[in-house]
Amino acid sequence: MPKVKFDILETTCVPLPLENIDTDQIIPARFLSATSREGFGDNLFRDWRYNKSGEKNSEFILNDPRYSGKVLITGKNFGCGSSREHAVWAIYDYGFRAVVSSDLADIFRNNSLNNGLLPVVVPAKFLKYLLDLTGKDPDTRVRIDLGKQLFSVMPAGESVRFEINQYKKECLMKGLDDIDYLLSIMDLIKAYEFRNTLGK
Amino acid sequence: MTPQTLFDKIWDSHVVRSVEKGPDVLYIDQHFIHEVTSPQAFNGLKERGIPVFRPDKTLATADHNIPTKDQHLPIKDELSRNQVEKLAENCKKYGIEFFGLNHPKNGIVHVIGPELGYTLPGMTIVCGDSHTSTHGAFGTIAFGIGTSEVEMVLATQCVLQSKPKKMKISVSGLLQKGVTSKDLILHIISQLSTNGATGYFIEYSGSALKALSMEGRMTICNMSIEMGARGGLIAPDETTIKYLSQIPSLSGRSDFNSLLKNWKELKSDPGAVFDREHEFHANEIKPMITYGTNPGMGMAVDATIPLITSKSAGIASFIKSHEYMGFKPGMKILGHRVDYVFLGSCTNGRIEDIRAFTQLVKGKKKAPDVTALIVPGSKRVEQQAINEGLDKILKDAGFELRQPGCSSCLAMNEDKIPAGKFSVSTSNRNFEGRQGPGARTLLVSPLTAAAAAVTGKITDPRDLLND
Numbered sequence A: 001m002p003k004v005k006f007d008i009l010e011t012t013c014v015p016l017p018l019e020n021i022d023t024d025q026i027i028p029a030r031f032l033s034a035t036s037r038e039g040f041g042d043n044l045f046r047d048w049r050y051n052k053s054g055e056k057n058s059e060f061i062l063n064d065p066r067y068s069g070k071v072l073i074t075g076k077n078f079g080c081g082s083s084r085e086h087a088v089w090a091i092y093d094y095g096f097r098a099v100v101s102s103d104l105a106d107i108f109r110n111n112s113l114n115n116g117l118l119p120v121v122v123p124a125k126f127l128k129y130l131l132d133l134t135g136k137d138p139d140t141r142v143r144i145d146l147g148k149q150l151f152s153v154m155p156a157g158e159s160v161r162f163e164i165n166q167y168k169k170e171c172l173m174k175g176l177d178d179i180d181y182l183l184s185i186m187d188l189i190k191a192y193e194f195r196n197t198l199g200k
Numbered sequence B: 001m002t003p004q005t006l007f008d009k010i011w012d013s014h015v016v017r018s019v020e021k022g023p024d025v026l027y028i029d030q031h032f033i034h035e036v037t038s039p040q041a042f043n044g045l046k047e048r049g050i051p052v053f054r055p056d057k058t059l060a061t062a063d064h065n066i067p068t069k070d071q072h073l074p075i076k077d078e079l080s081r082n083q084v085e086k087l088a089e090n091c092k093k094y095g096i097e098f099f100g101l102n103h104p105k106n107g108i109v110h111v112i113g114p115e116l117g118y119t120l121p122g123m124t125i126v127c128g129d130s131h132t133s134t135h136g137a138f139g140t141i142a143f144g145i146g147t148s149e150v151e152m153v154l155a156t157q158c159v160l161q162s163k164p165k166k167m168k169i170s171v172s173g174l175l176q177k178g179v180t181s182k183d184l185i186l187h188i189i190s191q192l193s194t195n196g197a198t199g200y201f202i203e204y205s206g207s208a209l210k211a212l213s214m215e216g217r218m219t220i221c222n223m224s225i226e227m228g229a230r231g232g233l234i235a236p237d238e239t240t241i242k243y244l245s246q247i248p249s250l251s252g253r254s255d256f257n258s259l260l261k262n263w264k265e266l267k268s269d270p271g272a273v274f275d276r277e278h279e280f281h282a283n284e285i286k287p288m289i290t291y292g293t294n295p296g297m298g299m300a301v302d303a304t305i306p307l308i309t310s311k312s313a314g315i316a317s318f319i320k321s322h323e324y325m326g327f328k329p330g331m332k333i334l335g336h337r338v339d340y341v342f343l344g345s346c347t348n349g350r351i352e353d354i355r356a357f358t359q360l361v362k363g364k365k366k367a368p369d370v371t372a373l374i375v376p377g378s379k380r381v382e383q384q385a386i387n388e389g390l391d392k393i394l395k396d397a398g399f400e401l402r403q404p405g406c407s408s409c410l411a412m413n414e415d416k417i418p419a420g421k422f423s424v425s426t427s428n429r430n431f432e433g434r435q436g437p438g439a440r441t442l443l444v445s446p447l448t449a450a451a452a453a454v455t456g457k458i459t460d461p462r463d464l465l466n467d
Ligand code: SF4
Pocket: B063, B064, B108, B109, B110, B129, B131, B345, B346, B347, B405, B406, B409, B410, B427, B428
């Protein structure tokens, strides 16, 4: 996992106003045969980004030169479907650092947190405002302050507070990872095992 | 003592520690791995220079990208072959049991776990695969995890997880003839929607569930994830115990009787509180079919595709979905042309599913324009189908029984459905491109798949069932 610390992010955004975008759209299964974590960004949204003959689909937002930035804004239930972490690797590898929606699929959210991609859940109304705004104005800038758990439209537009598990927040801000934590409590894990084999 | 749900009992007894203002450290009893989501996790161990902590609690299989024909030959696709070889290597290096290609115990991870007796009531089970929820049919907490979490479990046999909320779904009455557990779960998902259970763990109960076989229950729990739930479970009962007692490696265990005693106690206390409850009536449910590009877009096979109202929040997604499928709101799909039929997957690739399909096509002929893929979920299922003579009946009707694997469910191997073709499938996901770029998937039960296979059209299977 990337040990990049997450603090404050100021950037433009890419709006993708569709709901229920599943992991097969984010990264189709035929690209899952790799055995490393790198390079998945090239195939992010592959079948929407390219048409059958392999040319770029000019109507898809990632191919629109007016749009760029490190935040992906998208409709509810983003990341539903498979548990493939490749979906998060693809989004991260492409250059996104946060995904904003009114509702994110559970496994996708966990996978994001484990890879330094910040999942930001905002109220449905605010999401609509955000999608409209960025749809009209590609230069809209946003600011994510993880410490304050604040998502704001710049320069001084609306802002909302978002929830994040305090433990996970600390991990992201300090660039720590779960395995280090678990390895540090191996004694407790072994004690648990001992209790439970004795009890049987 | 406050009454507890079964979910709480299993979860709480597996918490090693609760992180302050954070998730629980959950101990995992059984870890399943496969070729697609494990290589990066093993790389992680290697980089850290640490071993697999409990190789004896880990079981590996190759299922996602393997061919379903000529499995004795080397896998043609280089990347897939490399992935399966990597898994074999890693298992050897770390001492993990591996049922690779051609092993008599090989099969789809969620089919072999239960049939070989690895999945036991009261366990916590994880796998880098969202349909791990299948194992909940035995009264387990089983859920899918990402590759970073696979690495955690390999390294420490634990995973950090926030406790989900609890949902109860009870189904009264009994399913009618020609209506299967697949129809029941497709009906529930169509009512609750594809994110209707996000953040929850489901307990299924009620007379309709009680009446189901273990295979039928696995189909239900399997698709819990399609409503966004972390997983779903069903309390063990006589049906569960009978199923498990028939597995020689289990019933031969010296502690089998004490296991039995523990399993019988696994249930929610009367009065236990759930965060949400839903009720359904089995008698009203008809054979189901999906018409869109998520499993929540389902309806009775003879119904018309619902109209999009201005209230439908995801209007753009609806329109995109209809364009992709080539359907229109208000249209009936009964009688619509079918190009491909896929029987298989961890949802419906078990012996009962093959029996149901065979029963309906027996004495009939495959429709000439239909290409059918009949793929057993495991070597054991394949063998049993052959022992029961199902392969012969299928052959006489113009079908071929393939070798086991995930196959067309996610089309990582050669079994891809061509663009634009209509595929009636017993798998669990009708996402765009799931069965191949541009493929159009309609999710159904094995009976409805069989009806389509012999008529070449979307057909109500009840019209073809005699007596
Ligand atoms: S059969 Fe399909 S859903 Fe099941 S494990 Fe294989 S790919 Fe996943």
